[in-house]
Amino acid sequence: MESILKFRCILWLFLFTFYMLQVLGSIEFSSFLRYFPLDGYTCSSENTVFRMENIFHLLACALVCSTKDHCHGVYFDNVTKECKGCVADFYDIPQILNGSVYYARDSAENTMKYANASFNGRRCDESASVFHKESMTSYQQCARACANNPLCYSYFYHPDIQECLGCQSEYGVLTNSPQLEEWNGSMYFGRFRYIGCYYNNPRSLENPHKLFEDSLTTEQCVGYCINGDFLYALTEFGDWCQCGNELSRNEILPSERCDMRCTGNTNQFCGSEYTGSLYIIHYW
Structure with a gap:
């Protein structure tokens, strides 16, 4: 009788632990987004935050990535059970790894934060502006506004006055970029x-x-x-x-x-x- 009770306690503890891992994992995994075009690749060695083997579920891979500030996405190979966390996702050409699936973390934030500091403190002029939004408490909100506008190719965010300006051009890439104006304190981010x-x-x-x-x-x-x-x-x-x-x-x-x-x-x-x-x- 005592052994049966002990077995039930162990089983209950195991099931409860498994359930909590599922709940916590689901909460963390909700910030990851599948991006199919990067399936079949893996991040290069210089962009790898961590590498793990014998990982039997993608949730475990995402949980580890969510604890590391520099991890922007994960590759998981369901055949080899290998997991890689990457410091960058769309910014560098990945390496081929057939069978892997890719999930980006906080994609609106990480995808749109390709910054060029040389354009900080400036802004695109009104003729090149797509939108001008106020009460933006973070550049992530600004990133999502740009991401949802097909005419927006870059944006400037001013953290002190919490304003966001979406622009029609990507500065530092195109030689025809419209005239930039002074906007002291702003930060610049691009889309391609x-x-x-x-x-x-x-x-x-x-x-x-x-x-x-x-x-x-x-x-x-x-x-x-x-x-x-x-x-x-x-x-x-x-x-x-x-x-x-x-x-x-x-x-x-x-x-x-x-x-x-x-x-x-x-x-x-x-x-x-x-x-x-x-x-x-x-x-x-």
Whole structure:
């Protein structure tokens, strides 16, 4: 009788512990968002926060990531039971790991915080502004406002006066950026990033979706790829736009090899003959 009672107590304790782990895990996991285009990859060694083996549930992987400030996402391989926490998700080209699934942590916050400190203390002028919001208590709120606006490619957040300004251009990437004004105390964040000039014969992107535009700009191409939920945008020949989720080759050339002006904006470069200007897009 005593052994049966002890067994029941142990079983009850086990079930209660398992239930609490599920509850806590669900609470923490609610801040993670599945992002399918990054499935089948893993973060590079220099961007790895932690690596764990013999992890039998994704919840355990997410729980560990949630305790580390620099962990922005997790890769979990359900076959090998390996888990990796990454210090960056969409900002660096990941490495291939077939079978993995990817979840981004606090994606609206982490995805939109690709900052360029050289543009702090400034703002886009009214002609280039998409929105101007007040009573924003954090840059995360500002990030979500930009993420939900298809015309917003960057934003400035002022923590002292709690104001947010969404902009039509990505500063530091495009040479045609509209005039910037002084806004002392502001912080700058962008939505997409130029990776480099890539050799594009054969194609740099696996099974690319293409758009031919008589008057192409970098923003148009990136916007087209964003609407299709693609990870990469590539411009070529001045008027070609390609979107994709996988790189089929990784041959980077000197930037001067992408010297053809965009047909829609001669201040921008849209690749050249068999070379492409490649961008990585930040999602939420």
